[in-house]
Amino acid sequence: MPVVVAIDNGSQSTKVLVVDETGRVRAQARVGLRPYATPAPGRSVHPDDDVWDSIVRACRRAMERFDGDPAEIVGIGLCTIRFCRALLRADGTLAEPLLSWMDERVARPHVAAPDVAHVTTSSGYIAHRLTGAFRDAAGNYQGVWPIDQGSWRWSSDPDATAATGMDPSLLSELVDPGAELGRVSAEASSATGLPAGVPVFATSNDKAVEALGAGLASSEDVLLSFGTYIAAMTVADAPGGGDAHWVNFGSRPGQYLAESTGIRRGMWTVSWLRDLLHPVAPDDDIYAFDRSLGIEAEGVAPGCDGVAAVLDWLAPGDEPNRRGAFVGFSGAQGRGHLYRAVLEAIAFTMADHIDDMERERGVTARGVIVTGGGAQSALLVQIVADVLGRPVRRALVDDAAGIGAAICAAVGAGVFPDWDAAVAALSGTGAPVLPGPAAETYRALRPWHRGIRSRVAELSDWMVAARG
Structure with missing residues (x-):
């Protein structure tokens, strides 16, 4: 039976689910994030490489708890918190700790720095760590980014580039929900326990993915x-x-x-x-x-x-x-x-x-x-x-964003013929609670x-x- 892995990185923890085509959660793990660091007034960052570290540990625990054959895993859905900004060197490593959504700099244009070769989101950073590709989920770009809201692609308007301080050369390739971001590299496989070569699929921003998983x-x-x-x-x-x-x-x-x-x-x-x-x-x-x-x-x-x-x-x-x-x-x-x-x-x-x-x-x-x-x-x-x-x-499953990420991976991997079928199989809500x-x-x-x-x-x- 095909299964997918859902990575849900939030503000306070990273959760990983292993979900089969019936919606059953076969394994799961949760690893808390460290408190945000505030190195200066108005600044709020994830200390060191905490987001990636939490994803590594949560993936390893979930894979250790999975009682099936890793060959059953057909796709990985990656969902991370929105409104973050990652400043990367040319090799994809962090030039400085990941800026959280509470950092005042994410609401301002990017300021060029000599060692910053890529400006991306938290999902763009983690996608690179998993696959080696500079490719990201279009739906995770809200805030100060030169994105065209209608096309879900980078704006061709020079004013958008000027207003955000982001030259196109700094930006990742954008893909839609359910599209492939790349495949798990040997290095990422060794760190996370995820099978090498498995495709990683884009989702969107965490709130949107949560809405999808909740139906x-x-x-x-x-x-x-x-x-x-x-x-x-x-x-x-x-x-x-x-x-x-x-x-x-x-x-x-x-x-x-x-x-x-x-x-x-x-x-x-x-x-x-x-x-x-x-x-x-x-x-x-x-x-x-x-x-x-x-x-x-x-x-x-x-x-x-x-x-x-x-x-x-x-x-x-x-x-x-x-x-x-x-x-x-x-x-x-x-x-x-x-x-x-x-x-x-x-x-x-x-x-x-x-x-x-x-x-x-x-x-x-x-x-x-x-x-x-x-x-x-x-x-x-x-x-x-x-x-x-x-x-x-x-929502029937506590981690609705995790289920949303699983839906994106299942659609991308062809487990279901379309989005409606995936949502019907994997999500759901309980009986209504009425006003009393x-x-x-x-x-x-x-x-x-x-x-x-x-x-x-x-x-x-x-x-x-x-x-x-």
């Missing part, structure tokens, strides 16, 4: 991605955007996704709070503590007895003064209130962003699909259903939370001005 297929649904960056997406017809949404490349050739404003460090804030309340020792079961916090939060009434969280632990780029906050304490609240307040803040904030996007586009989704780590919280899923007043379905008795309460609380967010933003500006 998002039309504007009838909106996908809430509960990751380090929380965003809402739905299928769009063409490039464009507005004040309340922008349009991203999808993970099928020619597909686009409308995406709302999001929450930076979204689910990271949940982990931050958990670790703050319960410092992690080497032998601790952090998931057990997550469950105990969830149980405590379930016993708290909607509105958390007046406590609200504002989730600006990492300020938006266009409003650098914004800060996160907890407000409304009376001395009667405990850690369950804090935990639930963060979950409610996620739901309230994203509900407003979804409403703004849908008003701007003139299209309202009937259902909601949730993915990512937060989708494992039954409480968060119920709160989202109550706040949005819509049925919510959870708390929905009316949450409907009344939405303006309250919106007002708190607005006033905390004003306070953040005042704090900066008052300090001088």
Whole structure:
């Protein structure tokens, strides 16, 4: 039976799945990434060669756990986090550590340096490490790149080159989702345990690949991605955007996704709070503590007895003064209130962003699909259903981006005749969670939370001005 390997490199970890044509996960592994390094104000990089190192270790573990014949592996799907920038020497090695999506330089034109011969994304860098080719996924180019949104290829406009500081000689060849990036080299095989000569296939950016793996297929649904960056997406017809949404490349050739404003460090804030309340020792079961916090939060009434969280632990780029906050304490609240307040803040904030996007586009989704780590919280899923007043379905496989990468590899390798067949075989969602008795309460609380967010933003500006 043919199987594919899916590499899903995210903000906090790399996950690798080995998936067969029925959608069964035959083996998997997860390796955490080290904390971002901040060598100077505004800079945020992956330390040393951490992304490649995590991929190497995750691949080796997954291959060690795979009980089948490596000859069954017909393709590898490569998905990495978007909005990163890799500055490479002529031989493809890093000229400096990989720039994360939080580094201010990724939003600026490239500045030429003598030892930088290639400028690419995280997927372009990893594709070269795996195959030796300078070829990359067209769908992973968003932000400051000279790319034509309509053709998915480099722009021929000299102004685009000038605006981005990227001469065409610096850039990799672009390919569509499901197209071959190259084949695993002997050197990469030795490092990762992946079979040499197996084709590596392009996906897209991580959010788009996640949407593919979750089965998002039309504007009838909106996908809430509960990751380090929380965003809402739905299928769009063409490039464009507005004040309340922008349009991203999808993970099928020619597909686009409308995406709302999001929450930076979204689910990271949940982990931050958990670790703050319960410092992690080497032998601790952090998931057990997550469950105990969830149980405590379930016993708290909607509105958390007046406590609200504002989730600006990492300020938006266009409003650098914004800060996160907890407000409304009376001395009667405990850690369950804090935990639930963060979950409610996620739901309230994203509900407003979804409403703004849908008003701007003139299209309202009937259902909601949730993915990512937060989708494992039954409480968060119920709160989202109550706040949005819509049925919510959870992706069947926890790593939707991994399944999306597997779909791209399976299509590229010819395991399925087309994208629809691959999606039908490999992805799916569970039974809908319907709005419950708390929905009316949450409907009344939405303006309250919106007002708190607005006033905390004003306070953040005042704090900066008052300090001088």
